[in-house]
Amino acid sequence: MPMRRLSAHCRSDSRNCVVVMQPFSYLRPTTQNDAFAALKLEPAAAVIAGGTDLLDLMKLGVTAPSQLIDINGLPLAGIELTGQSVMIGALAHMSDVAHDARIVKGFPVLSQALLASASGQLRNVATVGGNLMQRTRCPYFRDNTFPCNKRNPGSGCSAIDGFNRGSAILGTSSKCIAVHPSDMAVALVALSADVVLASRSGTRRVAVEDFYLLPGDTPQNETVLEPGELIVAVEVPASPEAKRSVYLKVRDRASFEFALVSVAAAVKMKGSIITSARFAVGGVAPRPWRTLGAETVLAGKPANVKNFAAAAAAALAGATTSRLNAFKVTLAQNAIKRALALATGVAGP
């Protein structure tokens, strides 16, 4: 097949158009067991669902799987509400979850986070499982011409002394300061959701927060997903906090942009007293950043700006900034204060 028939990433100069997706075989299993078998046979395979991030990375030459295992034939797109929780299949589309009346009513933060993500066309294709597995938007990770410890372990981190305006300020290491880009995951962490993983040896659950690894010395390892394992669902416990929840996203433009900072906040109130509060911060760390200590600051306290500020300060304790992203500390604190004001109904900053 002539190269011109394939998607290529040409940058501005078509004469230097060299990056073309590497050949791969394609499988579409219709049962989970077939999918597990395929994963075992082809360790360099990648699972594809919506493909909105994976295909982008393949076009960029950042990843080159030998095989794509298309799991869209598996029956994993359902959304089921029981009394205690909602079970969202890994293949549920972002738009379907966001517009599901039960999610809008019982878990507004989740619906809001999804609708603040990507664009209408992408939300119709991108899935819950794929959203959890999307890779960082760090420009150096997505550009093969720069060193990046996540893409090429040991090559160095270009962001630490480079354009790090979007980089992380919490949970970083000297090897990597990349941010996890998902909005949905921030909402899920604030809601204490679990991700359900399946493999040939059975299923297991991991809290979404624990699903992600901090970079440490091995930023190439991003999740606890084992080889041969698939994300099959996300389970979100129902709670009064989940019902009274909001998502606040701060970004460089009003729509179709990743967060500079975002906050998912969920509260339970008795009169004007916060009986319990949970919040997670996005755009600041390699995973949604939730600090239990910052939440206990609010427990049993009146909902007011002073207490919100104390919680915000506790959440950002230990932040380490780079040359261009020091603004994120203040921005995140202000976003936390505003999100808590919105969730509690207090006139806030």
Next chain:
Amino acid sequence: MQPDIMTTRLRTIMAHSQSFYTQSVSLRVNGSATKLNVDTRVTLLDALRNELGLTGTKKGCDHGQCGACTVLLNGRRIKSCMTLAVMHDGQSVTTVEGLGQDKRLRKLQAAFVKHDAFQCGFCTPGQLMSAAGLLNEVEKPTADQIRELMSGNICRCGAYPHIVAAILETVS
């Protein structure tokens, strides 16, 4: 276990492919059934343009950012550059060629003409398909909702106010 696994894998590949990297895919495009043999790497966008000659769907960024390649897949708007043709066996695609004809424009297309909702026109097929998909998602969108829900379609000429006006007219 190993022989079983091989059977599963080979069965799936052999059923659909001439070689490891080529597969056949049946699509219904603008109402017509069509069967293609494509390299697994071919995006839905490239299949529409290069294999089927439907060049109304445009290739802008090829990275899911500009929206010029928007089509309807089973009635829902998607970016055809960010999905592979082989993933859509048995599915139905509507491109701008299927939206209306020269002499019988859709209401939406007529509204774009009336409101001068374009300048160079490159993004227009994507804008139209995105708007058509949007109108399936929200019955009576407000101007603010239209601006938000059309954010996946970039117009370098800056025809946004006219695009919003055109879409608004079709719901008023």
